[in-house]
Amino acid sequence: MPLENAMTADFLRSAYGGESMAHMRYTIWADVADKENMPNIGRLFRAIAYAEWAHARNHFQELREQKGDFTVPAGAVFGMGKTVDNLIGARNGELHEIEQMYPVYLESSRFQNEKGAERSFHYALEAEKIHARLFEEARKSAEKGMDMALGPVHICQICGHTVVEGIPDVCPICGAKKEQFRTFAA
Amino acid sequence: MPLENAMTADFLRSAYGGESMAHMRYTIWADVADKENMPNIGRLFRAIAYAEWAHARNHFQELREQKGDFTVPAGAVFGMGKTVDNLIGARNGELHEIEQMYPVYLESSRFQNEKGAERSFHYALEAEKIHARLFEEARKSAEKGMDMALGPVHICQICGHTVVEGIPDVCPICGAKKEQFRTFAA
Ligand SMILES: [Fe+2]
Ligand SMILES: [Fe+2]
Ligand SMILES: [Fe+2]
Ligand SMILES: [Fe+2]
Ligand SMILES: [Fe+2]
Numbered sequence A, B: 001m002p003l004e005n006a007m008t009a010d011f012l013r014s015a016y017g018g019e020s021m022a023h024m025r026y027t028i029w030a031d032v033a034d035k036e037n038m039p040n041i042g043r044l045f046r047a048i049a050y051a052e053w054a055h056a057r058n059h060f061q062e063l064r065e066q067k068g069d070f071t072v073p074a075g076a077v078f079g080m081g082k083t084v085d086n087l088i089g090a091r092n093g094e095l096h097e098i099e100q101m102y103p104v105y106l107e108s109s110r111f112q113n114e115k116g117a118e119r120s121f122h123y124a125l126e127a128e129k130i131h132a133r134l135f136e137e138a139r140k141s142a143e144k145g146m147d148m149a150l151g152p153v154h155i156c157q158i159c160g161h162t163v164v165e166g167i168p169d170v171c172p173i174c175g176a177k178k179e180q181f182r183t184f185a186a
């Protein structure tokens, strides 16, 4: 169903901008972690960057009929520090999405009865909660100058759900099958 | 040298946002081209997405001392059409960067004597000129329902310079050596 409301379209564009910039900074910070000899934290950044890619793609798809050029205002975190600093920045960005941005966008999409946008915001919100926890775990290791312990990270290609405990038979967030998970292994 | 001027910092952030969203839409449109059985056009989108990644990373690095959260206004093209439509959108985005955005940002960075930003804007501007041409070539094929003829695409990891005629010994834009090119081969 095509979008019917301008406010929901604005929020999708802004979320798309935010996810695109998050994807970008995580891939940049991944390279920093690799250079600090923390390959697991580098891999965590790359896996989560892929989850943000899935969120951005979902928002972009919901906007499929909104063709043309737009100026998009979107939130982003900046700074190239050491990995421990980058992880703090990463977590802060996730917390903003979890506590402020996605709850408001989700509520608005429900209020405007925009089912596709609601699903896309819901998928993102659920994944960001896991991202914030994983970045906090990583930060605790990096603070001690150590790489984190990290097995394979699995990302659902449909919704960005992020799993470190083994792939579920069915994605608990979007219902996708096991085969839809992409694995980032050591 | 750290950035000294707020206007140049604003322009770097906006360019970072624009490059991040361009990177994102090209990877999404690459998947559309693959599904339309145009793997060369898919590969062109992925190669150019990588060049935009290099531009975004360069802008982000120039902003390394500007730590924290910002709301970034940035231009982006939207719409999920057929590949021929996506190529028109892609070229329009490049033309805006070539004719408006990067010339103004480049001039401003010179006026404010911000050498690092000037270099980063210059690298991007030169690559976008090539991107616009390649997307136009691709569009001509897609319009006839055909994939484009395309050999290996080489991207300079330092500046995003984009070459389809074989890797030069030295990047003509940034001076990087041959080994710094990443190849997207069929
Ligand atoms: Fe996300
Ligand atoms: Fe996230
Ligand atoms: Fe899922
Ligand atoms: Fe670019
Ligand atoms: Fe470009």
Ligand SMILES: [Fe+2]
Pocket (backbone or CB within 6 Å): B156, B157, B158, B159, B160, B161, B171, B172, B173, B174, B175, B176
């Ligand atoms: Fe170069």
